[in-house]
Amino acid sequence: xxxxKSHWFLNxxxxxxxxxxxxxxxxxxxxxxxxxxxKMTILSGIYYHDLKFDELDExxxxxxxxxxxxxxxxxxxxxxxxVYQEFKDSLTDKKVYVFVDNFEQQKIYLKNKDESQLYLNLxxxxxxxxxxxxxxxxxxxxxxxxxxx
Numbered sequence: 001x002x003x004x005k006s007h008w009f010l011n012x013x014x015x016x017x018x019x020x021x022x023x024x025x026x027x028x029x030x031x032x033x034x035x036x037x038x039k040m041t042i043l044s045g046i047y048y049h050d051l052k053f054d055e056l057d058e059x060x061x062x063x064x065x066x067x068x069x070x071x072x073x074x075x076x077x078x079x080x081x082x083v084y085q086e087f088k089d090s091l092t093d094k095k096v097y098v099f100v101d102n103f104e105q106q107k108i109y110l111k112n113k114d115e116s117q118l119y120l121n122l123x124x125x126x127x128x129x130x131x132x133x134x135x136x137x138x139x140x141x142x143x144x145x146x147x148x149x
Contacts, residue, residue, distance in 0.1 A: 028081065030123055031099045035134070042099050042120065044081050047073065049097050051110065051118065053138040058111035061132060065107060065119050068096055078102045108132050 028045035039052045066086060073082010080100040094115055100107060101123040108131060110118040121128045 028079075030101055031081075031120065033122075033131075044099050047081050047083075047097075047099070049099070049118065051112075053135075055112045055114070056110060056135065056139050057113050058109070059132070059135045059139050060109040061106045062109045062119070063106055065098065065100070068098075071095070073098065075103075078104060108135065110135065 024045070027043075030044070032043040034041040034043075038054065039050055042049045042051065068084040068086050071083045071085055073080070073084065075081075078101070080098050080103060082098055084096040084098050085094065086096060094117075097116070097118045099118070099120045101121055102125075105121055105125045105128060107119045107121045108128060110120065112118075120131070122131065
């Protein structure tokens with residue numbers, strides 16, 4: 001009888017592929033936030049955005065995001081992440097960053113002084129509202145410091 005050949009290389013390759021897929025799923029599963037004193041960093045898979053609180057111009061809650069053209073990113077089921085462009089601004093390079101964990105819930109709308117926009121929500125609507133309150137406080141605090149100067 002011939003001895004069975006072990007395919008150790010293929011077994012290692014299969015295990016590594018499964019691990020990479022699991023890591024990619026975990027990275028895109030939710031919006032990972034790091035809030036510091038003067039900025040917030042949003043990480044979701046390969047999409048990364050730094051948001052400085054002193055550059056905020058508008059803060060609001062919206063039920064729906066406007067129709068946009070996706071430059072890169074994805075939307076699947078209730079999630080949507082990536083870089084978009086509004087149809088009305090197709091001649092300019094104004095980008096809209098979308099980090100939405102649930103399209104059915106309200107989204108936080110942020111507009112910076114450089115006219116860039118961001119739509120953000122979290123899987124839990126209460127966490128989204130707490131984050132919205134944080135943005136309002138940071139914007140109000142910024143308004144007080146600029147009026148004192």
